Amino acid sequence: MGMTLTEKILAAAAGKEKVTPGEIVSVKVDVAMMDDILGPRIEIAERLEELGAKIWDPEKVVVISDHYTPPATIRQADIVKFTREWARSCGIRRYHEYEGACHQILAEKGYIRPGMIAVGTDSHTCMGGAVGAFATGIGSTDMLGVLVTGEIWLKVPASIKVFWVGKLGPGVMAKDIILKTCGIIGHAGATYRAVEFVGPAIKELPMDERWCIANMAVEMGAKNGIIEADAITDAFLEALGLDKGKHFSSDPDAVYVREISLDASQLEPQVACPPAVDKVCPVNEVAGEKINQAYVGSCTGGRINDxxxxxxxxxxxxxxxxxxxxxxxxxxxxxxxxxxxxxLETIADAGGVILAPTCGACVGAHSGLLAGGERCISSTNRNFVGRMGSPQAEIYLASPATVAASALEGRIADPRPYLEG
Incomplete structure (x- = not known):
């Protein structure tokens, strides 16, 4: 019996020939990421001092201030200051501030590469799976252990295979692929599973679109989302001056707990309706719903392709x-x-407002919060109650294309007519 892509990566990191779902393994970590909101200030700095311990390898640690930059309150400013000074005191050279969302920085700096084990104190660390790595979010206590030992124990997740055939039509994006997938699997349907995205439609996607898909695996409860590294991955890494890492692929006889096949050529723009990411429908089922705000950004939907x-x-x-x-x-x-x-000039000329590269309104900390009774359509990854401001506001999730079309009409709209001709 063969192994899946995720199982092979974990086996290699554990120094074993084979692992099986449910098995507990101790693996060596290649990169450990902390952000400002759930980083060193949450027990980690204090506990390290109590233990009299040092970080096992500062060159494998990345610290990124993104949720609270630019700070909107004195408390946020103090947290960013603490994060900055702690990283400096620990000799961490990979500290980034005012550079963007943490997962995007991990991607564009090439900190995550194929075959790696990456962990981070943010649930969307799973985005790193887009390059064929095992990437997952962990808590602060687990991160403390990683910082001291360079290792972490994990239960090997069973895998779900999502097979996409066909070719995306005009105005349909990777965000529609992942929203459709979330709608089918459900917000908890992949709990502690690895979700492996395969098929011709996935193979054709550029890296910008692949990041979006892996990013939202956690919205189904997944331990990780993953896409096999290929020539597109290699070209991305080569442009960064990096080697292609360790490529793994699933065996033909690998066992999956669930297999789903979908056709991208039949996919319409999708919308996740409040208050759940799996409450998904084609855009035309909610077209006409009035909006107050349209938001494009975050680690899910603010890349150059978007x-x-x-x-x-x-x-x-x-x-x-x-x-x-x-x-x-x-x-x-x-x-x-x-x-x-x-x-950006085109967006500004149309009446859009360009914000700083940050987590921004997505996390509900600053820069575009929603008031009670307002409705927003967003290219971000979560739409639960209170996510972007008032708990009395409503959030619809969609692709950047659908968000742009909706901004033009002041109501949820299908982007495809704007791309005709």
């Missing part, structure tokens, strides 16, 4: 009256690339 699509839809048009369009590039690098390409 901004290019938004600019394409907005070009020569204007955002609807009484509707706010806020755009937060996923990183400073994305911001600069979009600026040079003219995408």
């Amino acid at each position: 901004l290019m699509m938004v600019a394409r839809i907005l070009r020569g048009r204007k955002v609807a009256k009484d509707t706010r369009l806020l755009v937060s590039p996923a990183s400073r690098e994305v911001y600069q690339r979009a600026l040079k390409a003219g995408f």
Whole structure:
């Protein structure tokens, strides 16, 4: 009996020839990431001092201040200051601030590569699976153990295979793929599973779109989401001046607890309705619902491919009256690339407001919070009650294309008519 992609990575990291689902293994960690909101300030710094312990390898630790940058309150400013100073005191050179969302920084700096074990104090660390790595979120206590030992114990997850055939049509994006998948599996249907995305439709996606899919695996309860590394992955890493890492692939006789087959050519733009990410339907079932705010950004939907699509839809048009369009590039690098390409100018000319590259409104900490009774359509990853501000607000999740079209109409709208001709 063969092994899945996830099982092979865990076996290699544990120094074993074979592992099986449910088995407990101790694996060596290749990269450990902490952010400002759930980083060293949550027990880690204090406990390390109590133990008199040092970080096992500062070169494998990444600390990123993104949730609270730019700080909106004195408390946030104090947290960012503490995070910055702690990283410096520990000799951590991979500290990033005002550079963007943590998962995007891990991606574009090449800190996560195929075959690696990556852990982070943020649930969307699973985004790293887009390059064929095992990447997962962990708690602060587990991170303390990693920082001291360089290892972590894990239960090997059983795998779910999601097979996508066909080719995406105009105005349909990776966000629609993952929303459709979430709708089928459910918000808890993949709890402590590895969700492996395969098939011709996945193989055709550029890295920007693959990151989006792996990012939202945790919205199904998954331990990790993963896509096999291939030539597109290699080209991405080569552009960063990095080697291709260790490629693994699932065996033909690997066992999956569930297999799902879907056709991308039949996929329509999808919308996740409040208050759950798995309450998914085609856009035309909710088209016409009035919105107050449209938001493009975060580690899920603010990359260069996303901004290019938004600019394409907005070009020569204007955002609807009484509707706010806020755009937060996923990183400073994305911001600069979009600026040079003219995408940000196009968005601004249409009436959009460009925000700092940060977690921003997604996390509900600053930059575009929602008031009671307001409705937002967002390219982010979560829409539960109170996520982006008032618990009396409503959040719809959709692709950047659908968000842009909705901003133009002031109501939820299908992006495809704006891409015709």
